[in-house]
């Protein structure tokens with residue numbers, strides 16, 4: 001594993017199925033899914049998987065024959081079988097699957113493929129992870145070009161016996177919007193812990209998620225000079241607070257890195273350091289130590305004045321990260 005430097009805990013990534021911290025189980029109403037076989041700590045790498053095959057961002061041939069052709073290029077019969085065993089939805093009822101293998105392969109691809117860099121890929125183990133909305137998903141995946149593999153990390157502590165859930169879509173929207181998307185795209189009615197909330201709790205969650213989403217839109221206007229740095233940072237803090245209330249912890253590395261960017265633009269070195277440290281903390285949890293994005297924010301934390309955005313806006317003293325958000329930054333143990 002020459003890609004890793006010696007101090008990276010990911011070198012301990014489970015490499016054989018018998019060492020994975022989960023099993024594939026039949027789960028009523030949701031087909032198969034992954035269930036933790038031991039407690040998994042936040043930030044732990046639960047799976048590292050190379051693609052069975054990748055489909056480039058733009059293709060010039062019909063999708064079904066293309067998927068079929070790529071599948072035939074997979075050399076190990078067991079791997080081809082793993083693909084063909086995956087679940088699929090939206091196959092025309094009038095067609096006999098046995099008579100249309102290429103269409104079946106396309107349906108499997110559409111139900112299971114995930115984004116991998118510019119293209120999309122098939123990862124048969126990862127493909128068994130079911131979906132949960134906002135606070136319900138507990139693992140996140142990320143593609144690493146350099147390692148040519150998908151990395152799945154625990155976003156939260158997961159208890160033995162709990163199901164591993166990821167998110168198939170941006171769930172920062174109301175239950176109704178999420179559910180109609182999931183039904184159309186993946187053919188299931190989401191009954192995750194968030195979608196199963198009742199009355200007041202459901203309404204509160206819907207409101208938080210739509211507010212978070214609106215705050216993100218507002219934050220983006222800083223880029224066009226529509227809001228000043230203080231407003232932008234205060235928006236990040238509002239998002240952070242709402243996400244704490246909701247239990248939505250994903251994308252925080254990126255959000256904190258945006259904070260560092262804004263602080264650098266307004267020449268507030270102390271704020272750059274703090275936001276960059278917060279970004280490092282969450283990037284490590286969500287993406288792992290080996291992620292290239294971490295190198296960027298480490299650079300910002302160490303040398304704020306060399307940040308690419310440094311001094312591009314009027315100098316301002318900018319807001320700091322939310323109270324408590326940097327707790328544990330120096331002591332977090334991800335092994």
Ligand SMILES: C[S@@+](CC[C@H](N)C(=O)[O-])C[C@H]1O[C@@H](n2cnc3c(N)ncnc32)[C@H](O)[C@@H]1O
Pocket residue numbers: 029030031032033086087088089111112127128129130131132186187188189190191192
């Ligand atoms: C990528 S596969 C996940 C693994 C799948 N359960 C299996 O048996 O292979 C996606 C499909 O799983 C099912 N699924 C995923 N999340 C679900 C959920 N929260 N509730 C019910 N079904 C779900 C849907 O049928 C969906 O089309």
